[in-house]
Amino acid sequence: MSKTLKLDSEDAKKFAAKIQERSGEPIDMCFQCGECSSACPVSPEMDLMPSTLVRFTQLGLKDELINAKTIWVCASCFHCVARCPKGIDVAKVAEALRQELLRKKLDYVEVRDLSMEERQEIPQIAIISNLRKFSR
Amino acid sequence: MKIPYFPGCSLKTIGEGFEKSAIASAAVLDIELNELPRWVCCGTVSSLTTDDLMHHLAPVRNLIRVQDLEETQLVTLCSVCYSTLKRSNTLVKNDPEKLKTMNQFMYRESDYQCNVKVLHFLELLREIGFDKIKEKIKKPLRGLTLSPYYGCLLVRPKEFGIDDPETPTILQALTKALGADVIDNPYQLKCCGSYHTVDKPNLVADLGYKILTYARNSGADALVLSCPLCAFNLDNRQREIKRQYPDFVEIPILYFTQLMALAFDLDEERLGFDIHYVDPVPLLKEKQLLIDSLPLIKEK
Numbered sequence: 001m002s003k004t005l006k007l008d009s010e011d012a013k014k015f016a017a018k019i020q021e022r023s024g025e026p027i028d029m030c031f032q033c034g035e036c037s038s039a040c041p042v043s044p045e046m047d048l049m050p051s052t053l054v055r056f057t058q059l060g061l062k063d064e065l066i067n068a069k070t071i072w073v074c075a076s077c078f079h080c081v082a083r084c085p086k087g088i089d090v091a092k093v094a095e096a097l098r099q100e101l102l103r104k105k106l107d108y109v110e111v112r113d114l115s116m117e118e119r120q121e122i123p124q125i126a127i128i129s130n131l132r133k134f135s136r
Numbered sequence: 137m138k139i140p141y142f143p144g145c146s147l148k149t150i151g152e153g154f155e156k157s158a159i160a161s162a163a164v165l166d167i168e169l170n171e172l173p174r175w176v177c178c179g180t181v182s183s184l185t186t187d188d189l190m191h192h193l194a195p196v197r198n199l200i201r202v203q204d205l206e207e208t209q210l211v212t213l214c215s216v217c218y219s220t221l222k223r224s225n226t227l228v229k230n231d232p233e234k235l236k237t238m239n240q241f242m243y244r245e246s247d248y249q250c251n252v253k254v255l256h257f258l259e260l261l262r263e264i265g266f267d268k269i270k271e272k273i274k275k276p277l278r279g280l281t282l283s284p285y286y287g288c289l290l291v292r293p294k295e296f297g298i299d300d301p302e303t304p305t306i307l308q309a310l311t312k313a314l315g316a317d318v319i320d321n322p323y324q325l326k327c328c329g330s331y332h333t334v335d336k337p338n339l340v341a342d343l344g345y346k347i348l349t350y351a352r353n354s355g356a357d358a359l360v361l362s363c364p365l366c367a368f369n370l371d372n373r374q375r376e377i378k379r380q381y382p383d384f385v386e387i388p389i390l391y392f393t394q395l396m397a398l399a400f401d402l403d404e405e406r407l408g409f410d411i412h413y414v415d416p417v418p419l420l421k422e423k424q425l426l427i428d429s430l431p432l433i434k435e436k
Contacts, residue, residue, distance in 0.1 A: 024186040041327045045339055073336075076181065077327035078292035082301045089293065095184035109335050121372075122334055123150045125216060125365045129180035130334035132191070 012060030019057050023096035029086040030054045036080035036090050046070040050080050050090045057093055071097045072108050102136045109134040140207050141169040142198060144217035145177055146364035153408020154391040158213050158257060160406040161396035164272050165264060169211060172201055180216055182223040189234055195224035196238055199252045200245045211255050215363035219289035222254040222296045256298050258306055266313035274401040276315025279423045283321045283351035284308050285361040287328055310392055311360055314399040319354045323347040328369040340369050341376040348387050357419055358388040360395060372413040388416035398425050
């Protein structure tokens, strides 16, 4: 399926600037070396590689980014930033993108969806961290 | 030496053996770990956005509790608590404006002066020196081969880690000092899946399979780590790993403090093995590191 991307629109520039500010990361420094994608232990589950996530953020491709599975797959393990020659923390970029949805009350995980068995089995450290990442 | 210590949620539940063995082992080294009064949950994950101060309040509130005791250090055992407390501490130290906002918000507390240092227990042991730890050993862990596992937050990001983010050696140094053999596991830094254990247990099982199978195939008898969340994912989730990978062979998970308690020949009830999913007792008996008097393990 072909699709035309509007790369220079004002909205795209604003979105890129917003994510850059919210993440605090120098996203424009990325030159697509791919170290983050090769280091990421959960990239096989992702639809956009971590390096693609950063590239799309540079271009302000809001729809592609907030609809990507990737932002909910990132485990914030910081392998990406350990390898990045420019020191860009992709986990922070993913968090800034997730927040775009979570701040609009679009939760990814809801505690009421967990079964009683899961609630009894899974320790609080996992439940709290998961809900902190994936719900408002 | 007396030092305040922050347990966090897991050390009172799934990581009970971690806490008990740490307090008992610290006592052997003349360190009194005193639980921080009125501690609150650290929040487990540090906020990664620049405009979210709310989630830094709980860690800073704990640091104020340390300051109120007129102490300047806080020791943690859990890697997650360590990272969260240290990140918030660093944030307010480097940003007086944000600190001012947070102090104003927590107006019932004393203002945080940024004079508390957050330490992981492993850092404290390194400061004391592994040679001093060696002197206290009564039963060296001879014959036990271990695979150290760091996971994420103990060493990454590097500003908040206790060792090199790519080639850490602290767990190897400690386990060798205790008399055990150590294998090299290239998965020692790979994420265990962390909080995805809630929404993607299959992904956690995939990651755990690689980490644990490499350890087992390289001749390790057990994995040694310092994080209760990693411990849950790599111990309890072995049930899911076995379901996904029928060829998987179980392997016990041990906290580094349990190894210290074993080497110091401390009471068995301080080891907390009864809540492990994969029972380490048969292995430790086989290696003659435990005697037969240990109480029976609860049924799974």
